[in-house]
Amino acid sequence: MPEHRAVPRRLVLGGALATGAIAAGAATASAASPGRPAAPPEALAAERTPRRGRGQKSMINVPFEAYRTVRLGIIGLGNRGRSMAPGWAAVPGCTVTAVCDVRADRARRVADDLVSRGAPRPAEYGGAEDSWERMLEREELDLVYVATPWEFHHRQGRAALLAGAHAVVELPIATEVKELWDLVDTSERTRRHLLLAENCSYGRNELAMLKMAHEGLFGDITNGHGGYLHDLRELLFSDTYYTDAWRRRWHTRVNASFYAMHGLAPIAAAMDVNRGDRMATLSATATEPRGLADYRERFVPRSHPSWREEYVKGDLVTCMIGTEKGRTIRAEHDVSSPRPYSRINTLAGSRGIFEDYAGTSSTGGRVYVEPDHSGHAWRDFDAYRKEFDHWLWKKIGDDAANNGGHGGMDYVLQWRTVQLMRAGLVPDIDVYDSAAWCAPFPLSAESLRRSGRPVSVPDFTRGGWVNLRLGLDSRPSDMPPVP
Amino acid sequence: MRPARPSRPGGPALLPRLLALVLAALVVLAPAPAVAAPDTGGGTAVAISPVDLDGPVIADVTVTVENGGDRRMRDLAVSFEGPVGWAVQPETRTVKGSLRTGQEAEVTFQLQVPERRPGLVVRHFTATATYRGGDGAGSATATRAERSGTPLAHVSQAYDTVGITDEAATGAGNFDGEGNSFSAQRLAAVGLTPGARVEALGAELTWPDVPAGTADNVASAGQAIALPGEGSKVVLLGSGVGRQATGSLTVHYTDGSTSSGSFGFPNWSFQDTGAHGATLVAATDGRNRPDGYGNAGIDYNVFAHAVPLDAGKTVEFVVLPANAAVHVFDLALAP
Incomplete structure (x- = not known):
């Protein structure tokens, strides 16, 4: 294993946010008390909802202006950005016009790859910390896709909106509550949409689950359970996978649920969060952080820089979220324990239950709903997914399989995002959904700092959540013809 | 919610429009047991408008309540619900002021309607009005059943x-x-x-x-x-x-x-x-x-x-x- 620099470049580039996070992490490590009983049920007083600025209006139900074509810029060409670039270029009417990474060679390679696939050569930006700012200044972009490490998402997503583009930002869109509010306000001021690139919201099982919930097959929804349980230990200690080990370094900064959105977002959608209900309180628990240190002990040489790290993020961080309508959500995050992959995807109500990542069905799911079922025995999900298959999968499922990773979810997200823009439709996921789904990151840290006491979840809609509206369970529509 | 508005006096016999709506909607009036002194002058009429079942859609549903009693109807509240699991916003609406005999009020609810299921499906909707005065019954309920699709042949x-x-x-x-x-x-x-x-x-x-x-x-x-x-x-x-x-x-x-x-x-x-x-x-x-x-x-x-x-x-x-x-x-x- 090669030697490593003591202070990675990425940490230096992280700037004030990363420094602040390290300080917060130090405090959190001593305050977190895994396993302690939950505090009294009253939530800590919510931060006052900030007033809208002059001329600032809600983005709820605001359609995209119709774009004949979509000119896309990509910031961040690591594993995620590089793998998504061909999918964006394959969507009818979308052109990747600029690509950017602090490492210029990455921009060159992605540009070369796109050309080899028959796409126009995008402008390349790279080689400096502010390359992405130059790209936003110089290029006329309709949409900016942000796939950098988490600490950059807020600043780059915000800048994209201010540059006049819409933004689709990888998870999480921000790591602090004030940043989430800032993105909401910036979206409302600029009249540009910012949305979380939550590919799992477009998962085939997740969308079928959503449609079954709306049909009422589960009765009145009472609870859901989702998360991100993915053994990333090998990748976290890889010297090449996460640039400058940025993702592992988050485990040294703060004890929080970093990345539960993959499982939380589909459950929130099925509960119509921000569309008739909202997440109101959150309390968190965390196990001790054992997994990474144990893995390092067994598999990582003593010369590796990770041996100077102390991991403070509990292996399993669980958020119990209560909604305004009395539902409960359990959102989990664990990337440092040995286990098979799962996003859980469990949804239950007065008439039945769906569980993903369970049973023997080829879909990976199982179900039990009255009156269809009785006898206390699970049934395969197959027939239900067939009946409740989302129109997006019926329409572009084959294209998704050919063009996208993660079982096709990536391409469905990309195709739908471009289609919404070109057809001038209301986005399925908006800045309020994105902020709410990412809020457990800072809120779990706050709850854990306070020994698991419930904290209030901000109402990023400023009261707009009460009204029903369509979202991911959308009406079928076509991609406009490419001019 | 539309405020109460006047209609012609004289009780339900003089309200053919409302009656037609009631019949067209297959509405069943089912007054609950009286909670006040019985005074069932003409009965309370509750009607549910047709529901757009071409989902997924957020559909508006209007419920009309007509005071068929011989006293003023006060403290009127109307609740609406669809099939289990279908979201309704709001679940209850109140009507300000009072309705005189023969007067009607309309309230509107938002209903989350899913995509149609194949085969014959019968959807049931219920609206309940609670009130004081009026016919003295205290409450009245309307149900509406809407069909879509065709039954299986065998x-x-x-x-x-x-x-x-x-x-x-x-x-x-x-x-x-x-x-x-x-x-x-x-x-x-x-x-x-x-x-x-x-x-x-x-x-x-x-x-x-x-x-x-x-x-x-x-x-x-x-x-x-x-x-x-x-x-x-x-x-x-x-x-x-x-x-x-x-x-x-x-x-x-x-x-x-x-x-x-x-x-x-x-x-x-x-x-x-x-x-x-x-x-x-x-x-x-x-x-x-x-x-x-x-x-x-x-x-x-x-x-x-x-x-x-x-x-x-x-x-x-x-x-x-x-x-x-x-x-x-x-x-x-x-x-």
């Missing part, structure tokens, strides 16, 4: 459960949710072979005409099945899982009316054969288990039960109960 199209297997190949069977099934050989021994005629409770029924190991019965879940004709009763041939294999069969007539009746089947083995008022049709010896034939010496039974029809009406279709413990092999009209 019960066999609803078959979704393998209840009969050959003793040489029992693996496909799952009558009871635990992998057990009737033995085709033991059924044949009592005359129940594929396509066999079965006479029960005055009706002629047909034993499932399908090969062993394929879907041969329907676990009741609200399926709508065409059953055109006239008769005195509907006879159902089936058996039960668990001990509460009961439910209500809804009969739809060609004149648009409906009737319903309760019925049930005993557990296929472990319950009195007369439970729920059913009639034993046939008893077979033992059953097929996932690992082969077994439980010899124990009876596994097939039953019949009947639901009466409204006299003089022609049946269009029936809707099975929402209870998957009720397994139906066939159904027919009896003279």
